[in-house]
Amino acid sequence: MRSRLVAGNWKMHGSLAANRHLLERLKPGLQAIDGVQCTLCVPYPYLAQVEAALAGSGIAWGAQNVSEWPQGAYTGEVSGAMLRDFGCRHVIVGHSERRALYGEGDKQVAAKFQAAQGAGLTPILCVGETLQERESAVTEIVVGRQLAAVLDSSGVGALVNAVIAYEPVWAIGTGRTATPQQAQAVHAFIRGVVGRQDAKLAAGLRILYGGSVKAANARELFAMPDIDGGLIGGAALVAEDFIAICAAAGRN
Ligand code: 13P
DSSP: OOOEEEEEEOOSOOOHHHHHHHHHHHHHHHHTOOSEEEEEEOOGGGHHHHHHHHTTSSOEEEESOOOSSSSSSOTTOOOHHHHHHTTOOEEEESOHHHHHHSOOOHHHHHHHHHHHHHTTOEEEEEEOOOHHHHHTTOHHHHHHHHHHHHHHHHOGGGGGGOEEEEOOGGGTTTSOOOOHHHHHHHHHHHHHHHHTTOHHHHHHOEEEEESSOOHHHHHHHHTSTTOOEEEESGGGGSHHHHHHHHHHTSOO
């Protein structure tokens, strides 16, 4: 049976004071939940704060982006080794906001995936189509292409230490969640693509759903056979909502 994972993506939100308040509430709530790994992907400047608050708690943390380079003259960039220095376990790569707003293409995302693993981090690889792509019925072509970029550069074996997050762009921050059936169909497609190369690995691969997951819809999404948890944006900033979503990921 695949273990469940719920990741909070704080995006560019927070302050020392707000984080302290949030972490004080999250910690006991998340620790009381069995059978679900929870992780918080926070802005770089708050990694030390999160590390101090969560060390030894069983709750993991990570970042939202990583450089594809190990070190060097790359002003403003942060390497995987730097993230490891602050105890990060996970890092999001290829989030649609990075792809759309910062021009990250499949090749660069694949390089970041590889750099993350090279530094000992578990990448959470985001894939997903835009509304226009869905309406043009090319969802599988787009998601397949995003996946192939990583499979081609790292090889299917690399997915042993990785997580995939299906995040339809039209569902992110819009309140318009994919239906459990829509999400399940794409999750099954992803598992199938990986499974054609390595069936055993595909059966153990965790695939998260992201896009307007709330306490009210989490349970029905997580009940689908190929949905192994969630990648949560807005609701990860509200302690009781994130705790409820993580609790919903417990095997029903
Ligand atoms: P929302 O949960 O706010 O829709 O964001 C999803 C997301 O982008 C997580 O990475």
